[in-house]
Amino acid sequence: MKPTDRIFTALDTTDVQVAVSLARDLAGYVGGVKVGKEFFTANGQDGVRQVSGVGMPVFIDLKWHDIPNTVAGAVRASLALKPAIVNVHAAGGPAMLRAASDAAAEAGSERPLVLAITVLTSLDDDDLRAIGVGSNVTAQVVRLAKLAQDNGIDGVVCSAHEIEALREACGRDFKLLVPGIRPTWAATGDQKRVMTPADAVARGADYLVIGRPITGADDPVDAAKRIADELA
Ligand code: C5P
Numbered sequence: 001m002k003p004t005d006r007i008f009t010a011l012d013t014t015d016v017q018v019a020v021s022l023a024r025d026l027a028g029y030v031g032g033v034k035v036g037k038e039f040f041t042a043n044g045q046d047g048v049r050q051v052s053g054v055g056m057p058v059f060i061d062l063k064w065h066d067i068p069n070t071v072a073g074a075v076r077a078s079l080a081l082k083p084a085i086v087n088v089h090a091a092g093g094p095a096m097l098r099a100a101s102d103a104a105a106e107a108g109s110e111r112p113l114v115l116a117i118t119v120l121t122s123l124d125d126d127d128l129r130a131i132g133v134g135s136n137v138t139a140q141v142v143r144l145a146k147l148a149q150d151n152g153i154d155g156v157v158c159s160a161h162e163i164e165a166l167r168e169a170c171g172r173d174f175k176l177l178v179p180g181i182r183p184t185w186a187a188t189g190d191q192k193r194v195m196t197p198a199d200a201v202a203r204g205a206d207y208l209v210i211g212r213p214i215t216g217a218d219d220p221v222d223a224a225k226r227i228a229d230e231l232a
Contacts, residue, residue, distance in 0.1 A: 003231035004224070005031035006201065008059050008085075010179070010211030014042035016050050022215055023054040029224035032057035032084055034209055048081050057084035059209075063117050065089035068099035075103035075114070083112045085177070085207075087157060090116035090144035094151045101152030115177055116148035116156045121193070138162065142169045149174055155206065160195035163203040179209035183227055186213035198230045 007030040011019040023033050033056055035048055040062060043050075052058045060083040064071045071088055078086050088100045097116065104114045118141040119128070125136045133140055145156045145166050155175025158166055163176055182194040189212055197208055210227065217223035 001031075003201070004029060004228045006206065006231070007197070007208050007210055007224070007227065008032045008034045008057075008177075009214050009224070010034045010036065010061075010209055011051065011215065012036060012038055012211055013215075014038055016043050016047045019047070019051050020054060022220060023051050023056055025221050026214070026224055027054055027056050029221055029228065030056075030210075030214070031207070032059060034059040034061050034085075034211075036061040037063075045081060052081060059083065059085035059087075060112075061085075061087060063087055063089055064100070065092045066096070068092075068096040071096050072099040072103040075100050076106060079104070079107045079110075079112070082107075082110055085113045085115060087115040087117060088153075090118050090148045090153070090156070094147060097148055097151035097153050113154045113175060114152075115175065116144065116153045118144040118148075118156050118158065118162075121159050121180060138165055142166065145170050145174070157209075159193055160200045160203060160205065161193055163200070163205055167204050175206045176204060177207040177209060178205040179211075181208045181210045181213070183213055183223075183230060185226070186217075186223075196230070197227050201231060 009030045011033050013019055060078055064074045100114050104111050119137050141162050149170050157177050160178050178200050180191045180194050181197050182188050188194050214220050214223045
């Protein structure tokens with residue numbers, strides 16, 4: 001894969017036209033696009049179809065977390081959109097993870113990668129204690145990643161700072177998709193523990209999710225090109 005194929009650009013907007021036009025501009029400069037709860041809740045499958053009509057791989061980031069039957073149903077319903085990646089919360093437990101993986105397999109050769117969320121990066125050790133989890137964040141991330149891997153999940157969404165621990169625990173083939181990426185020239189915004197694209201890839205990230213450094217730039221294509229140069 002070429003270095004830029006690793007980049008999924010987050011289209012965090014409710015506006016279909018903005019999303020489609022960004023996707024069109026960025027085609028060829030990044031590997032794919034990510035639509036999440038904001039875009040999907042506003043625009044549904046029809047909106048995703050308009051974005052995927054551009055022809056780039058789409059990551060549908062809906063972080064499903066429900067009983068196994070319901071999550072399997074959501075994964076199955078997403079297959080109509082031929083997503084490249086979908087995701088679920090590992091905290092949904094072994095049966096839910098297995099149900100998600102099995103439902104994705106119904107797409108045969110077009111099976112999307114199913115990734116798991118471990119501990120949201122907005123939570124710290126105190127937050128885990130508040131919800132009754134005794135381990136610290138890193139231990140809980142590793143525990144949930146292994147649980148996901150044992151139940152057919154392809155990889156996890158993780159902080160760049162968790163890459164090393166996860167590679168050690170889950171091996172080379174487990175996919176690591178990393179948001180919170182900031183080139184040195186971009187504003188960090190609300191992201192607290194950031195890493196540059198090149199450093200994250202050097203540490204072992206398979207995919208990078210990059211939103212505002214590209215979508216908020218005066219010239220998104222130029223920003224994507226600069227990131228590509230850094231990765232090359
Ligand atoms: O604009 P920015 O590069 O910060 O966008 C990052 C994207 O990745 C957003 O869509 C955000 O919701 C998502 N994300 C994140 N941190 C996580 C998980 C997902 O920033 N831990």
